[in-house]
Amino acid sequence: MINQTAIVILNWNGKKFLEQFLPTVIKHSLGANVIVADNDSTDDSVSYLKDKFPDIRIIQNDSNGGFAKGYNDALEHVDAEFYLLLNSDIEVTENWLAPLLDIMKDKSVAACQPKVKSFATRDEFEHAGASGGFLDINYFPFCRGRMFNTVETDNGQYDHATEIFWATGACLLIRSKLFHAAGGFDEDFFAHMEEIDLCWRLKRANHKIFAVPQSVVYHIGGGTLPYSSPRKTYLNFRNSLFMITKNHQGILLFRLMWRGVIDGIAAMSFLFKGEFSQFGAVFKSHMAYYGKIGKFLRKRKELKKWQTEFNDAGHFKGNILWNYYAKGASVFSKLNKRLFK
Numbered sequence: 001m002i003n004q005t006a007i008v009i010l011n012w013n014g015k016k017f018l019e020q021f022l023p024t025v026i027k028h029s030l031g032a033n034v035i036v037a038d039n040d041s042t043d044d045s046v047s048y049l050k051d052k053f054p055d056i057r058i059i060q061n062d063s064n065g066g067f068a069k070g071y072n073d074a075l076e077h078v079d080a081e082f083y084l085l086l087n088s089d090i091e092v093t094e095n096w097l098a099p100l101l102d103i104m105k106d107k108s109v110a111a112c113q114p115k116v117k118s119f120a121t122r123d124e125f126e127h128a129g130a131s132g133g134f135l136d137i138n139y140f141p142f143c144r145g146r147m148f149n150t151v152e153t154d155n156g157q158y159d160h161a162t163e164i165f166w167a168t169g170a171c172l173l174i175r176s177k178l179f180h181a182a183g184g185f186d187e188d189f190f191a192h193m194e195e196i197d198l199c200w201r202l203k204r205a206n207h208k209i210f211a212v213p214q215s216v217v218y219h220i221g222g223g224t225l226p227y228s229s230p231r232k233t234y235l236n237f238r239n240s241l242f243m244i245t246k247n248h249q250g251i252l253l254f255r256l257m258w259r260g261v262i263d264g265i266a267a268m269s270f271l272f273k274g275e276f277s278q279f280g281a282v283f284k285s286h287m288a289y290y291g292k293i294g295k296f297l298r299k300r301k302e303l304k305k306w307q308t309e310f311n312d313a314g315h316f317k318g319n320i321l322w323n324y325y326a327k328g329a330s331v332f333s334k335l336n337k338r339l340f341k
Contacts, residue, residue: 005032005101005173006080009088010070012039015048017088017220022053028092032084033057037074039064066190067169075184080176087170089220091119099214100173103161110207111174111199113167114215117154124151126219129168131158132211133196134340136320138259139244141166141196143332144211147320150330157333159213165314167209169195171217178202186242186299188292192232193239200247206309230281237263237285245296246303249310260286262321312341 007029011018018036026034037059038046049058059074075083082104084097096114103112116129125131130145130152144158145151167173172195182201185194199209241259248255263282270278318339323329 003033003080005082005084005097006078006176007032007034007084007086008071008074008078009034009036009086010039010067010074011036011041011045011088012064012070013041013043013045014088015041015043015045018045018048021088021091022056025086025092026053026056028094029097032097033080035059035074035078037061037070039066039070065187068185068189068191068194069187072184072187075176075179078176083172083174083176083179085169085172085174087219089119090171091218093216093218096215096217099212103210103212104173104175106208108208109210110178110202111167111172112210112212113164113173114171114217115154115158115211115213116168116170116217116219118151119218119220122218124153126170126221127151128170128219128221131213132162132164132314133166133168133199134314134316135165135196136316136318138262138319138321139240139248140320141193142316142320145332147324147330147332150324152331158211161210161212161214163313164209164211165203165312166196166199167211170219170221178207186246188295189239189242190235192235193243197239197243197246200243201303201306203311203313204247204303204307206311208311209314230277233278233281234285234288237266237282238288241285241289242292242296245293246299252300315341317341 007025035057036049039061040063046058046060049056059077061070061073065073071085100112100114103109113129113132115131116126118124118126125145127146130143132144134142145154182198186197189197203209244255244259245252267279267282270282316335316339318336323335329335
């Protein structure tokens with residue numbers, strides 16, 4: 001028998017988060033099957049779970065393949081209509097699950113996310129997802145409630161459910177059949193932006209992605225890798241190039257050349273500020289990308305065979321860098337709504 005919803009928490013050396021947040025997940029998720037997928041932790045996470053939560057199912061991955069491979073491996077062993085992928089450093093709230101499942105009654109919706117707020121500053125949105133994700137014309141991601149490092153106070157300004165371009169992997173509800181049909185997460189990403197890439201593939205098959213702010217969760221953020229980490233910078237710059245190569249529709253060479261110019265400006269900005277490790281992270285990201293460009297061109301070719309009609313809702317046809325730095329549009333509500341698809 002297939003369970004309707006499986007909440008799958010990917011854990012890697014996160015015992016402290018399991019202690020802090022797992023009891024609340026269990027309390028507020030009645031009717032769902034809560035599973036912890038352990039990514040070959042070296043702390044005592046697994047023994048802790050077996051001792052304190054003997055009824056919780058544990059899936060033990062053979063290695064730490066990052067967010068992407070970790071979930072791909074674990075979900076091969078989960079039988080459910082919906083997967084809810086949940087970061088271990090998230091506090092859920094009462095009745096958080098029902099609004100997400102309710103919007104999935106629309107069969108055209110492939111995935112959705114809740115409103116994600118900051119655990120530390122509870123009246124603010126959280127960086128990873130906020131109230132729904134978008135992409136600009138150059139494929140830079142931003143959110144309702146968070147643009148670059150500007151995070152808004154939540155005053156209910158984005159409380160309406162809306163179609164978006166991508167939903168955060170920190171708390172992602174997705175149809176299991178579509179997750180597997182789309183090929184799951186791209187394991188070459190390891191971590192960061194793999195959920196945007198997956199949502200982009202789903203939209204290429206004309207599916208919808210929604211933000212459902214009637215559901216609220218609180219996220220610590222940076223629990224595994226701090227936002228200021230050069231490793232995070234490296235993954236974000238590299239994976240953005242991976243994602244563009246696979247999914248951009250049009251002449252790829254010009255798009256990559258232009259993105260190279262933008263990334264070069266970002267690298268020089270790090271250099272002038274004395275942030276040498278960040279400068280090195282951008283440089284290394286491009287070197288790593290060039291080493292795999294052939295592989296991703298093959299992936300691009302395969303995806304063209306899979307595409308049907310592209311649903312580009314949530315794609316901002318403006319330049320978010322120009323809006324943010326030149327026009328002073330530091331919050332989502334100041335963007336020109338006519339430029340959204």
